[in-house]
Amino acid sequence: MPRGGKPCGQRTGGPVDKRLVVVTGGTRGVGAGIARAFAEAGDEVVVCARRPPPAPLDGCAFHPLDLRDPPAVRAFFGRLPRLDVLVNNAGGAPYRLLTGADAERHARVIDLNLVTPLTASLAAYDRLRRARGSVVMIGSVSGTRPSPGTAAYGAAKAGLENLARSMAMEWAPDVRVNTLVAGMVRTELSHLHYGDRDGIGAVSRTVPLGRLAAPADIGGAAVFLASEAAAYITGASLLVHGGGERPAFLDAATADDGKER
Template sequence: MELDGRVVVVTGGTRGVGAGIARSFLAAGARVVVCARRPPDEPVAAGDRTACFLPLDLRDPAAVAEFFAHVADRYGRLDCLVNNAGGTPYRLLGEGEAERHARVVALNLTAPMTASLAARPFLREARGSIVMIGSVSGTRPSPGTAAYGAAKAGLENLARSMAVEWAPEVRVNTLVPGMVRTELSHLHYGDESGIAAVGATVPLGRLAEPSDVGGAAVFLASDRAAYVSGASLLLHGGGERPAFLDAATANQT
């Protein structure tokens, strides 16, 4: 899965899952550009290789177009776009106006589409690929993050349509992670015992690490996935144990 000389853009690649993805591409030999509205607290690096940071507001289509033209001009090519930027606060549907929920959809669905359209001419020239970072929230009910779940479901469908429309020059796939341990996990799950308890609900017994997501993204961008397009790869450690199994009494002693 060597990606020597290839150029990769990771949106939202300055922390958490995005930084893990960027580090995995660096370790695979790629030249990596990470973008976000704010610079990282420390450089995103793997060994002696460091990602280039460029500021970008993905909600500004003109800035996005200028960004990708600059990357292609600076590096001479663009081989992969990883649409990772996104996120949402916890907010029940009835606790916010439609406009607030629409902003979540814009960040998690419209922004990746904007970036993909801007990157397409350069990816087509390199016969490159796009990796969308989805979420299991888009495959099941997502109470408290309904707009986010809807956007991620839409992102997965968008990727399938892109894969058909832009073939054979550009491959498009989606990674669908479950729970991932990042520097912000304590805000969601509590202290180490809380994180361990949540991890114990996963069949593989732990939360994913950012490097797990990064390794899968590197595979989808590599020549080993040359015939993989329009696919969704679940990365959730086996999923969730069905609640009815815990409620059932027939086989309990």
């Protein structure tokens, strides 16, 4: 048990114990799915991003915030009356091959996907510690394998997973920190990555479960990691990728009919 006899993230029941959850970048796509999942679980949810959501998110409040501005981030968390869960979701990257001329652009991708979650977590720490709360980092399978075209993003997500493990050890037993490693997700921007309906269908068939994740799938997993059911889970990485990617060699190999000789 942590000091005070209350496991990280545990509620004692009743309306007065309604949790306050902050989801960064929670205005669309995966972030909106995460915000909705916490709201549906009965939590008070605040989403923060530079721009408001295209449509209001039921049960969620919006706060404009540039997460790349450390003083603004510290001021935002400093004004919160309390904080039980922080979901570091803000991030992403355009497709961009590695070239020397683009060094500054790649550095900005790393800043958004790695430095920004660190900044937010440090700013939130005192309130999370008082609440015996938890942090959920939204990672990516791009951080677990080569990511041509999004190399800086993949490197940042790999670093984020390592950061979460170190943070979990340093902040235990007061704050739990875990990473949700997301696979391919079907959002309103999927066409930019996978093409039209046929392209999305073809990509979906490469996933063992036969489809891309929905934002709600990622949201449900995030709610679990922040819940009492995960009270003994910290420093972990939960793979939410539909079974992973089929190894390319299985389709490229020229094997015989499998009969013994």
